[in-house]
Amino acid sequence: MQIPFVDLRQQYSEIKAELMQGINGVLERGIFVGGEEVAGFEEEFAHYCGVRCAVGVGSGTEALHLTLLACGVGKGDEVITVPNTFIATTEAITLAGAMPVFIDIDPETYTLDTAQIEGAITERTKAIIPVHLYGQPADMEPILAIAVRHKLLVIEDAAQAHGALYNGKKVGRFGVAACFSFYPTKNLGAYGDGGAVVTDDEEIAQRVIMLRDHGSREKYRHEIEGLTSRLDTLQAAILRVKLRHVDRWNQQRQERASLYDDLLKDATGVVCPTVREGGSHVYHLYVIRTKERDRLRKHLEDRGILTGIHYPVPLHLQPAYNYLGKGEGSYPVTERVAQEVLSLPMYPELKREDVETIVREIKEFLG
Numbered sequence: 001m002q003i004p005f006v007d008l009r010q011q012y013s014e015i016k017a018e019l020m021q022g023i024n025g026v027l028e029r030g031i032f033v034g035g036e037e038v039a040g041f042e043e044e045f046a047h048y049c050g051v052r053c054a055v056g057v058g059s060g061t062e063a064l065h066l067t068l069l070a071c072g073v074g075k076g077d078e079v080i081t082v083p084n085t086f087i088a089t090t091e092a093i094t095l096a097g098a099m100p101v102f103i104d105i106d107p108e109t110y111t112l113d114t115a116q117i118e119g120a121i122t123e124r125t126k127a128i129i130p131v132h133l134y135g136q137p138a139d140m141e142p143i144l145a146i147a148v149r150h151k152l153l154v155i156e157d158a159a160q161a162h163g164a165l166y167n168g169k170k171v172g173r174f175g176v177a178a179c180f181s182f183y184p185t186k187n188l189g190a191y192g193d194g195g196a197v198v199t200d201d202e203e204i205a206q207r208v209i210m211l212r213d214h215g216s217r218e219k220y221r222h223e224i225e226g227l228t229s230r231l232d233t234l235q236a237a238i239l240r241v242k243l244r245h246v247d248r249w250n251q252q253r254q255e256r257a258s259l260y261d262d263l264l265k266d267a268t269g270v271v272c273p274t275v276r277e278g279g280s281h282v283y284h285l286y287v288i289r290t291k292e293r294d295r296l297r298k299h300l301e302d303r304g305i306l307t308g309i310h311y312p313v314p315l316h317l318q319p320a321y322n323y324l325g326k327g328e329g330s331y332p333v334t335e336r337v338a339q340e341v342l343s344l345p346m347y348p349e350l351k352r353e354d355v356e357t358i359v360r361e362i363k364e365f366l367g
């Protein structure tokens with residue numbers, strides 16, 4: 001028996017005809033950068049998020065990087081974020097020329113601990129990047145209140161949370177801008193790299209449009225320096241097809257998650273995900289916690305069940321961030337969680353029987 005951690009092939013066969021039509025259209029029109037597919041996707045994705053503008057870019061990392069540049073965040077500025085995220089969040093900050101400043105996380109939701117924000121603010125602080133981790137929105141209300149009080153920008157890292165709700169509103173509508181990734185395994189994934197910046201602020205959108213294409217809105221007129229970071233036309237065609245299905249896929253993820261919750265509720269020594277009241281969780285990842293993480297992982301692997309760890313080493317303990325001088329013990333909740341988290345197989349097509357098998361094996365291990 002084999003239960004993969006993620007499987008993208010079933011989804012492909014389900015929507016193959018629609019995809020082929022989209023891809024063939026691009027090949028036949030012969031326009032591979034920009035064009036109607038990119039513009040069409042941007043319009044549809046903006047509508048999906050409930051914002052005025054969406055700008056397609058090369059990746060989620062670039063979405064964050066270009067948003068920071070577009071907001072004027074750079075040298076000498078500090079940006080507050082969490083150490084339990086993918087390194088892209090902090091790479092974007094340093095690529096823009098600014099400094100990441102970490103604060104610890106809430107032990108229940110694993111998102112930014114809002115009680116720690118004010119203690120981290122200095123006169124150099126320019127922005128906060130909350131990460132909607134695993135598919136669950138960060139606690140935006142207190143974050144926004146603090147940001148207003150201290151005149152800080154809020155930029156959402158929504159790379160794992162397409163379609164997730166906070167107080168009934170989709171992520172992407174809370175900050176000055178929000179950044180999405182369309183990496184293949186994300187809830188809305190392309191068949192290659194891609195990303196988007198969404199915002200209600202036309203000026204930010206226009207600056208990202210320039211930055212992604214050599215500072216140019218008009219061929220060979222360069223208003224500023226930028227780089228090459230456009231959303232590929234073929235990927236845009238693929239994303240337009242997939243966007244039509246993403247709410248259903250998220251719902252299927254939620255159904256798998258509640259089955260896991262249900263079956264695991266009498267398992268001692270396992271902590272299931274907590275969903276914040278008033279919000280929704282779109283389960284990019286279904287992450288449990290257990291003190292026996294490494295042994296449980298091995299037990300499952302020996303039985304053909306593949307799992308993941310998000311993330312095994314907190315960013316402040318990564319060699320790349322030695323220079324920040326934050327050793328062990330700096331962010332105790334993050335460090336403890338990193339020892340205990342285990343991501344179970346999660347994708348819309350995961351079978352009910354597979355969830356049952358996985359939980360049976362977990363319980364057998366726990367004894």
Ligand SMILES: *Cc1c(COP(=O)(O)O)cnc(C)c1O
Pocket residue numbers: 059060061062085086088089131157159160180181182183193194195
């Ligand atoms: C995936 C991810 C990114 C980066 O997206 P890419 O498209 O891979 O560049 C950024 N932040 C978080 C939280 C992510 O999970």
